[in-house]
Amino acid sequence: MAAVGAGSSTAAPGPGVVSAGALEPGTTSAELLLTQERERGGRGGCPGSAQPPDTSVSIPEMAHRRLKYISLAVLVVQNASLILSIRYARTLPGDRFFATTAVVMAEVLKGLTCLLLLFAQKRGNLKHLVLFLHEAVLVQYVDTLKLAVPSLIYTLQNNLQYVAISNLPAATFQVTYQLKILTTALFSVLMLNRSLSRLQWASLLLLFTGVAIVQAQQAGGGSPRPLDQNPGVGLAAVVASCLSSGFAGVYFEKILKGSSGSVWLRNLQLGLFGTALGLVGLWWAEGTAVAHRGFFFGYTPAVWGVVLNQAFGGLLVAVVVKYADNILKGFATSLSIVLSTVASIRLFGFHVDPLFALGAGLVIGAVYLYSLPRGTAKAIASVSGPCMHQQPPGQPPPPQLSSHRGDLITEPFLPKSVLVK
DSSP: OOEEOSSSBSBOSSOOOOSTTSOOTTOOHHHHHHHHHHHHHHTTOSTTOSSOOOOOOOHHHHHHHHHHHHHHHHHHHHHHHHHHHHHHHHHSSSOOOOHHHHHHHHHHHHHHHHHHHHHHHTTTOHHHHHHHHIIIIIITHHHHHHTHHHHHHHHHHHHHHHHHHHHSOHHHHHHHTTHHHHHHHHHHHHHHOOOOOHHHHHHHHHHHHHHHHHHHHHHTTOSOOOTTOOHHHHHHHHHHHHHHHHHHHHHHHHHHTTOOOOHHHHHHHHHHHHHHHHHHHHHHHHHHHHHHHOTTTTOOHHHHHHHHHHHHHHHHHHHHGGGOOHHHHHHHHHHHHHHHHHHHHHHHOOOOOHHHHHHHHHHHHHHHHHTSOTTHHHHHHHHTSOOOOOOOTTSOOOOOOOOSGGGSOOOOOOSSTTEEO
16 A cells, blocks of 8 residues: 555645645645635725625635545545455455465556656656656665665565455454554654644544454454454554554655655655565565465456555555545545445444444544644634724734745644555
């Protein structure tokens, strides 16, 4: 699940800019209120002014709202469908495919896709593409080598996810996997010296409590499970995956902050390292079996669906996540948990008991609370105050609120820092 994103995502490096006149990507509701208040102030929106307030919505703003709703749908579907498809493919009767080969194939397809996109950016000029890659990958080899560490960790994480989902119900994995928010937040505090609000610390505690309740329900045998599944192994794998996700994302953000590389170039570099490291892991873990049975042993349409989802799903999220603000990403995560649970009931006969519902509810609430910007309430309060009338001649005008996002103290949602894997 890792592709360098264009938004946070999810996470990904710096959000892009929408067309001229549109709201800045990631704009919160408080910032929207500030923007509207400033515009109304300039058009006589305060009491006693000559003109009535303009309540119309601009076309760029409407387009941005539509993109936000599309982003929400994409994030929810991708988050839920990947986990459900892996669970489905790993529990089908018959020959089981090698998870290490699926990880390698996803990296290969992701790398080829990014290469084609870079080729398109060069307007189909092969010579320009080769010169660009030579400069970016070989000449600037230091930046390229910096990606080896996060790529190694993400390759390990992808393999651990197969182990975890093979031993845990999809809904249980989806809830437990939100520990990545906790690990990423802790690594951000330790490695990037970020500060969290009291509400965010409380939400992290709430998150841990919810996951613990869900795992207690799982250990108590709330739902029947096949004999070949070990919840202890699944829990260990998902915790290791969350730790690797948090560390790799923050480490990647730390070493590449200020880098000028494009989204597709970074994903191509990650794909190169991921393919090489994935092949090493394949040889070490299942080399003999793969050599005997074949690389594509056990591959079915469902398995290819998992591979394609891993390869292209993360890239798709990297494109749309720049239109999703923190609250929207938290809402998408909560909806994906609900969707995974409902689908697990239908597809796998998952049983939801009160203990699981309580734990999942705490996790959903914690995710939403953690995604709230810290300055939203204060900004809304300042906007809703008394409207200042036009100053008499000779007196300085009141200070205007800046339109820059830096006026609001916000904390990133920290899904995987600047990666979406």
